[in-house]
Amino acid sequence: MKILALNATYRPGKTTTHLTRKALQGAVSVGAETEMVMLRDKDIQFCTNCLTCYKDLESEIAPCTIDDDVSGILEKVKDADGIILSSPVHCGFVTGLMMAFIERITFRLCRPTGAYLGMKGCPEPRLTGKPRAVASIVSAGGMPVEMREYCDMGTPWLKESTVFFNGDFVGDIYAGAVFNKTLEDEDWPRSFLFRELTEDQLNEAFDLGVKMGEAIKNGKIRPFDPEAGLGVKSTVDCCPKL
Numbered sequence: 712m713k714i715l716a717l718n719a720t721y722r723p724g725k726t727t728t729h730l731t732r733k734a735l736q737g738a739v740s741v742g743a744e745t746e747m748v749m750l751r752d753k754d755i756q757f758c759t760n761c762l763t764c765y766k767d768l769e770s771e772i773a774p775c776t777i778d779d780d781v782s783g784i785l786e787k788v789k790d791a792d793g794i795i796l797s798s799p800v801h802c803g804f805v806t807g808l809m810m811a812f813i814e815r816i817t818f819r820l821c822r823p824t825g826a827y828l829g830m831k832g833c834p835e836p837r838l839t840g841k842p843r844a845v846a847s848i849v850s851a852g853g854m855p856v857e858m859r860e861y862c863d864m865g866t867p868w869l870k871e872s873t874v875f876f877n878g879d880f881v882g883d884i885y886a887g888a889v890f891n892k893t894l895e896d897e898d899w900p901r902s903f904l905f906r907e908l909t910e911d912q913l914n915e916a917f918d919l920g921v922k923m924g925e926a927i928k929n930g931k932i933r934p935f936d937p938e939a940g941l942g943v944k945s946t947v948d949c950c951p952k953l
């Protein structure tokens with residue numbers, strides 16, 4: 712059982728990375744082999760909308776005209792049984808790096824032959840050899856967990872990424888802002904600087920890794936289901952209602 716984390720933070724030693732490492736430790740504790748790819752260290756160029764991938768309806772991983780590190784990452788995705796998508800909350804969403812990466816993989820991992828919501832030409836997975844567990848981890852610097860709905864447009868979007876991985880979403884973490892002191896009025900404009908991870912948040916990440924590993928081990932992961940995977944019918948009540 713292999714679990715791959717795709718981490719879109721810009722700061723390798725900080726919150727998103729600590730949480731993701733913890734989740735991978737949880738997965739290791741139930742027998743997984745794990746790897747974390749730091750997307751910031753990879754050459755990931757912007758999609759040019761040339762539609763080379765989109766026009767290929769046959770390939771398992773569609774070709775791309777850009778020669779960078781994305782193809783290598785997709786080989787790891789193909790091999791994996793579980794994918795953890797990790798990102799800081801930036802501007803209420805995920806980082807631009809995560810967005811750029813997902814743009815690049817959209818039609819390389821999906822072909823536009825699906826039909827749902829009464830529409831034809833929708834993405835459906837190419838990597839149908841096995842289903843993959845998918846989970847998300849996002850880390851916020853300012854917005855506490857009880858105000859998540861105002862600041863976490865990222866998780867519902869990451870949840871829909873099950874389509875790329877022929878996936879089944881097993882859970883998410885929103886690590887809301889917790890500060891290492893009581894903030895005074897003058898501290899609030901630099902509140903990100905006081906953000907710290909709590910043991911509870913790290914434990915939650917560990918448990919998510921365990922949950923993913925157990926679900927894979929016990930054969931609980933189902934192939935992509937457009938109704939569940941696209942939020943038409945939610946299988947897990949975990950995302951903010953937007």
Ligand SMILES: Cc1cc2nc3c(=O)[nH]c(=O)nc-3n(C[C@H](O)[C@H](O)[C@H](O)COP(=O)(O)O)c2cc1C
Pocket residue numbers: 720721722725726727728798799800801802803804850851852853854862888903906
């Ligand atoms: C450009 C930018 C936008 C941000 N937007 C938000 C935001 O909308 N809400 C929030 O709570 N934190 C926001 N933050 C703070 C980050 O979420 C926070 O620093 C997070 O812990 C970063 O993850 P990292 O520790 O892995 O770098 C923002 C930070 C940056 C640099």
